[in-house]
Amino acid sequence: MRISTVTMYEQSINSLNRQQGDFLKVGQQIATGRRVVNPSDDPQAASRAVAVSQAKAVTQQYADSRISARNTLAQTESVLNSVGDAITSAKTLLVQAASDTLSDADRQSVASELRGVYETLIGQANATDGNGRYLFGGYRDDAPPFARTESGDGRAAVINYQGDENSRAQRIDASREMSVTENGKTIFQSVPSGAGFVARAERDDGTRNEGSLTFTSGPSRVDPSAQGFGESLTLRFEADGDGFRLKVADPADPANDLYDEAYVPGGTVAVAGVSITLQGVPADGDQVQVRPANAPEANQDLFKSLKDAIDVLEMDQQGTAENRALFRNTINTVMRELDNNLDNVLTVRASVGARLNELDVVDSVAGNRMLNYEQTLSDLIDLDYAQAISEYSLRQVGLQAAQKAFVDIKSMSLFDYLR
Template sequence: MRISSAYAFETSLANLQRRQSQLSEAQEQLTSGKRVRKASDDPAAAAAAERALAANARAEAHLSALNASRNAMQLTEGALGDAGDLMQRARELMVSAGNGTYGDSERQSLAEALRGIRNDLLAVANRSDGAGRYLFGGQGSDTPPLRDAAGGVVYDGSPGQLNAAAGEVTPLSIDGAGVFLRAPDPANAGGTISAFDAMDTAISELMTPGRPSTAVAQTVATAIERMGAVQGNFSGWRARAGEALNRADGIESRLSQTKLDAQRDRSTAEDLDMVEAISDFQGKQTGYDAALKTYSMVQRMSLFDYMKT
């Protein structure tokens, strides 16, 4: 069988070009550290990498929402602690008001101090998280959720709680009406009392001059009992905020593991085994060198070269 020099030349050239392309591909993989750089490299692996990338993005979004919830609950827990401290101070003032030696002027001074605490409590109830949301705004409120009205403090927020989109229930706010306006009424089973009504009633009665000592004693006893119920309600809601923070820690752990799994799956699908890749590159480089030498030899296989001799 005769093989023309042109055919041998074309064959060696095609082999050289193929080897050069393979070497270039291997070099690009080593440079990028990726085995799969486009879908055509390995469609199945590319699809797996995309799924892992999407899972990682979802985990990051959920973690971001979770951090917002944790920040809100930390602020809420602190606000409820402040509310409890204010109510404790109010109870201490009421205990002082029960002093039998006090006259109308002393009780009125205590009432003024109690009014200041009451206003501070309203400010706590309308505290924001710094991101435009009110801690006690329930499911949402564009304005401070609690406000003074003719009949006392009213709730303008939406009852319930606003949750973050963290994949699990993670609150961004809680129901301010339940916290400040619906404490269990110790004098009426199943009934509720407002923290502000309890304080307003005590303030009004302490400001009234000329009341007999028995009426004053009844005012003090009733106010202390109601404020104690309100303070207990604050403690209960504060415990809920603490539970939300503990639950957030568990959710964060699960989301972090999900993110780690997604990153590992993506790496498995598209990353390069460097040891294997270096060995493969060296083999392809050897093959390219051999093809180059072969091409050089074929170039010299010409009739004119023989005629020179």
């Protein structure tokens, strides 16, 4: 069979192009560090690599989300730490103010310091996360969650919560959504479960008592199994000849009394599993409200507690025994409420700390997952440099041989054999 010169040229060029293509492909693999440069190099590996890359990208998005969540929680924890310090300072000031050696002017000075603590707490309650969003407004984070209404008489402002009662949540992993903020009601207007009882010396309509009655200790739990335990109680004082009778209605049947005894100043009253020590002389109709700290009618508002304390500290106490009784009862009540508020803040802070720890755990798990993805991706598409360099040298020799063969064939001619 005759082989034409054109055929030899075509075969030589095809061989040269093939060798050059293989050589360039290996060179491209070495340059990129990837065995699969184009999907056609290994369709199955390329397909799996796309799926692994997508999973890796999703994992990275969750990692970025955790960074944002950690920043917000860290800011929340920092603010709660400051709030706890402020409540402790307020308690210290009230202990100082409760001393009988202080004059009204001295208590005015303490009130000024307490007002500073009060303003600090308002600022902390309206803290932002650095991006203009308020930390403690729930999902209503575009406006200050706590608004103040000035009383107009020089007294401490009334603070109202305007946020919602939700906590802003953020997804930190495929199967975990985490609350990254706390609403202000949970922090500043709540008490922890099991906070005990709080007493307030006031009548049903919220007006002050008219006598010099004070409670010097309690209320304390003494018998959780007693009838009426855990219910709100009203200790009523009714004139009885030259003295007074102390009555406590049954919460389950207000027409009947759980307690009906002659009042003895300085005595301890135990009713419905709760004891309280009373001192002083009441007026007819005076009352002491004893409520579970988490009862709806009990005060759980940190700002109201401080406002009550500031108001009585600025009051003239040297004038009447009634004013002194109001001061003593208010300070005792506020101290118990501040204890509950501090416990609540510490509970919320512990919850925030637990979530920060959980983020560390999720980060560790996600880090291991990311390493697995990277290893799988490397196995699928990364290049074995030792093998690639060896093949590169082989392809180079093949290309050089093809070039030499083409040069030799190109120079062949029948005229070389004619004499």
